[in-house]
Amino acid sequence: MQPAVEFQQISKRFGAVQANRDVSFSIAPGSIHGVIGENGAGKSTLMSILYGYYRADSGKLLINGAEQHIRNSQEAINLGIGMVHQHFMLVENMTVLDNVMLGTEGGFRLKPKRHEVEAKLREICQRYSLEVDPLATIQDLSVGVQQRVEILKQIYRSANILILDEPTAVLTVQETASLFEVLRLFKEQGKTIILITHKLQEIQEITDQVTVMRGGTVIGSVATKDTTTAQMAEMMVGRPIVTQLPRAAYAPGDTVLEVKDLNLVNSQKVSLLKNVSFNIRAGEIVAIAGVSGNGQSELLEILSGMRLPTSGKLQMQGKDLPFAGRKDADGLPATFRDLGIAHVPEDRLRDAVVKNFPVMMNSFLGYQKKLGKSFGLLDYKSILKNCTDLLAKFDVRPADPHLRIALLSGGNQQKVVMAREIAANPKLMLVGQPTRGVDIGTIESLHTRLLAMRDAGIAILLVSVELEEVRALADRILVMSSGAITGELKAEEFDATEIGCLMGGIHTH
Amino acid sequence: MNQADLPRWATAFALPLLNLFSALLVAAGVIYLLGESPIECLGILINAAVLNPEGLGYTLFYAATFIFTGLSVSVAMQAGLFNIGSEGQMYLGGLGLTLVLLWLDSSVPGWLLIPLAMLGSAVFGAAWAYLPGYLQAKRGSHVVVTTIMFNFIAACLMNFVIISILVPMGGQNTSSRMFADASWLPKLNSILPVLGETPLNISFVLALVALVIYGVVVWRTTWGYQLRATGLNQHAAHYAGISISKTIIITMMVSGALAGLAAVNSIMGSTHYLPLNFPAGAGFIGIAIALMGRQHPVGILLSSILFGALIQGGFDLSLEKANIPPETFIFIQGLIILFCGAMENLYAPALSALLKRKEK
């Protein structure tokens, strides 16, 4: 039987980066095929080539046995290839119907086709138990339902090869189970599913075949039943993962941060944080685990002064944080910093650095008021010295203070940010997704730094979607789901399944 | 079209020069279509604006005004704000200094009068920029459209003020009365008589000082750092504890003050009364200068001198060639803004390819 998709020696380079190198494997029709790898492994590039966003530099792509040169997404669609992206490709202020019709309107006037499309959509929803109202507006739908709309779009276009890019990143446990049911139905109908993910459990659960990629090449392509998660992890990472780093005995000091009944309601009256209460003591790492989008980002924004809560109490070393009576958070982060709160933001390029500034000018971002000489002049000599010291201490490469920070790798950028915040000698350190977009070697060094800070008596709040990271670092684990804390565990009580349930909204207390 | 691929000298010099050259090339084409020889016109222009010492004096005189309006627009751009309102802010600046002079010019000696009048112009210019800044910061109203509206409002307001209030009884001109001698800025031809009868005055020196202060403040102070961070990445600036509202409002006020100071040169240095419509487009030229000079002090200086030459040479040219009226230079100004401000990357891929080929 012809493979549905076959890659032969696909290579693609972007400037200095070889994103795909001689990638070769095939995908059987009527199967669910997983493609697994870390950030930067080349999976997304490969799928973009399949979907027509890029052209490969060399190599052959065969669809159902015939060689194809897919020049744009329209050609991919014509070949029966559909893609559900990680970031949904939906127009928020339009209905499901209009979103599906976009690109396949069938004529200058919309009205004639609208009824036909609506009927067909309802039929597809029935057949695959998708439960989507074609006349609903996208922005009124939950993330899980929006994803179903994306899938609906592809089925409507008679996609036979469906690519799903990290589909469960924003789903609850229950939503993921529903999704997998739908995928199984598709497989029964003879459709081919390509699942891009970094979650080993999912591969085990639903795929027939898995291809592991690392550094732009294929490390292995095997039947799922013939391998284990440990083997896959090793192929993915290249060496056994060290999960236990040395740390001092757990001996937390006084309470540094007290959060009481924190609530956040946004302008659309959606409750993003619901009566969140917890505390962090000196010398401990409290980790907040949970799928992205359950209020963790908003919590970090509030604790760092970047956003105001709707109600609730925040106390830093027994004193209320000064946000009462304010209309907005403009300028508030400076006050929080003065009180000893440091922040390593989740979105590095958006919040943590000014990407067009050189490293030197980023090395004091947030602390610029402390560097003035007379007349408000910046003390460049000491800034340069501090920066050079920092770069050496944290092994940033290249160690050039004058280089634009955008030219550094993600890991090195993160080192600069971390170095900056640590150098401020904070009492409380807020850290969001510290190892997102960071290479393996740097991950270990960043984790070591965080543990060193903890051992030195600093209170640390860690927000991470990576359970492995949570397990490696946390003294206490709080799980958030839909804006509320659903459970708390001590480090030694770590249980992935229980945490998974808590993430899915099942409260244990 | 990644400017990051190109070395700094390319983005700082080569591209802007190529863009400027393109604009002038288009202008030359239009001049040719109007029936004149571009080369001949260029010759007349250079002669009138640079080679002739008196003409050079005029060129530098205009440049002094443009340095201030160019700085005004540049400061705002550093914060990510596109201040189109320099024209109106300059106009109101003129009102500010006029009010000070009308009140004090017979009672206060020159050494105090002149600084006070300059203060008046700066304050009024800043005040005129305050509301657009406030609306942008607090209500998200786009500063481009609000400042354009304020230009129109300024024109109407000043029309009323000058004609209905300031014109002295029985006066024929649409302007205020003449100001006392104490307010007249010392001319530079007293030091350099070769300049002849030009209005070039100490404002030029002040403009140079302003450039230096701008350079120091924007690149070497904490406030300048906050300014640039806000302009490059508002999210990161907020993270860094910078108050975006305050930065926007204060920046607009500084920008307005600089535009207001531009009035000092033409009024206290040349006309010595407040005439109708005296800015005559200087505020818009400031936009061209900020874009052409890439908001850098040296760039602003060179661009201002270039534009001074264009205006001065343009006057003489229009006297000689009826088909090239002064409005031609408004057209050229628009071309420069287009090429230097909106098409900066036009030559980047070609230049990048050229450099890569040379590397091999």
Next chain:
Amino acid sequence: MFDDFQFSSILVSTIRNAPVLMFAAMAGLFAERSGVVDLALEGKMLAAAFVSAAVAFVTKNPWLGIMAGVGISAAIALLQGFVSITQKGNQLVAGIALNIALSGLTFVVAQYFFQQGGRTPDLGEARLFDIVLPGSAAVANIPFIGWFYTRLIGGHSVLVYLAFALIPVVHWVLYHTRFGLRLRAVGENPHAADAAGINVERTRFMAMLCAGVLCSFSGAYLSIVQSGFFLRDMSAGNGYLALTALVFGNWRPLHTALGCLMFGFFAALQVQIEGVVFPGIGKVPGSLIQMIPYVVTVIVLAGLMAKSVAPKAIGQPFVKSR
């Protein structure tokens, strides 16, 4: 005092003032809904005003003039598209640049051809004249209905009727055609449109073309219908007022048209107030009255009149992000 106040003529004037803004606002609607900021409405308007007046004068035919105006405005719109879409340049700067360049160029070219200080000569007969609706003579004397039919509804030039007829057409195109759906998608989430196989850049160029064509009528109206000649800078800020009407109307055709009518009303009021003696204040100076539309604009932009949400992707050049 209020004897001088002719409310009926204010209404008629409102109808006659609005088309300038309406054509320009509809033009801006197409451009901005597709994600391109159009600050150059002013420039396109001015260029069309000049070219249509010049061609109408030379050919003695207003329709040829209008067609020429459409041509020049469309050409400028495509240039604007090249800068904003293909070159991914700063759209605000591009708009301002074009306005300044065209302000100078129209004067220079007018001077070159007509030698009348940068204006065209009077068009005389080569203008569009008021249309008298059938049956006007019969109802002319009936109180109110007579005025309503012959002066308010009837008695305007054909471009006025075109402007008003355009509103439902624009609405239909935007919400009930494939072109409109794609245009709106491209302005809200160009990545989604791209993923659906739509050519984002081409759609935006089409939108710019529509903007160019529509804006030309605004300019032609100014020179051929309203004044009968071209004068330097005769657009007088109407391009920016049209943009404000868009903000006021939340980028929706009907609401935007209402905004244009509002501005038209203020312009008409302005003319009426001049010369009127108010108790206590006396006559209001002309220049202060002229300020009114601009002040209203600032009030609208300050969000004091309506909350408005711009198309999400506006002003951001589309770069495929992979």
